[in-house]
Amino acid sequence: MKSGKPMRKVLAIASVGGHWVQLLRLKPILDKNETVFVSTHKGCRNMVPKNVYYNTVDASRWSKFRLVLSFIHLFIIIIKERPGVIISTGAAPGLMGIVIGRILFIKTIWIDSIANVEEISVSGKIALHFASRVYTQWPELESSNINYAGSVFS
Numbered sequence: 719m720k721s722g723k724p725m726r727k728v729l730a731i732a733s734v735g736g737h738w739v740q741l742l743r744l745k746p747i748l749d750k751n752e753t754v755f756v757s758t759h760k761g762c763r764n765m766v767p768k769n770v771y772y773n774t775v776d777a778s779r780w781s782k783f784r785l786v787l788s789f790i791h792l793f794i795i796i797i798k799e800r801p802g803v804i805i806s807t808g809a810a811p812g813l814m815g816i817v818i819g820r821i822l823f824i825k826t827i828w829i830d831s832i833a834n835v836e837e838i839s840v841s842g843k844i845a846l847h848f849a850s851r852v853y854t855q856w857p858e859l860e861s862s863n864i865n866y867a868g869s870v871f872s
Contacts, residue, residue, distance in 0.1 A: 738765075742766075754801065777811060813844055830864075832870065
């Protein structure tokens with residue numbers, strides 16, 4: 719427990735690369751809770767040495783079989799870890815986690831990549847149908863169902 723409030727377990731999911739970098743920018747906030755990290759490269763484990771870490775299958779919309787494998791693997795992780803919240807900065811594995819969270823009635827947060835300046839990403843558009851909250855990092859993309867609260871690079 720920190721500050722007298724019960725800790726909530728958070729499952730934080732992101733693909734390797736820019737999505738992972740953006741997720742790590744949230745670490746000071748995530749560290750206020752018990753956070754379990756999931757990414758698509760074994761080397762990411764070294765960046766969160768004090769946290770539980772899972773490596774999962776990297777997938778994309780062009781690799782349907784790997785998407786199914788990712789979904790199954792993430793489903794097993796989520797059942798095992800039983801998080802109170804799932805958060806993702808993208809891409810496909812994060813979206814799979816958001817979908818599974820919806821199925822299991824877990825609160826979910828999608829933060830669309832800062833790289834999506836003119837419109838929300840393809841994964842973000844799908845996440846709008848499943849996530850409890852969707853955030854953009856650009857004020858121009860805020861709408862009735864897409865929230866803006868700043869950039870993770872600010």
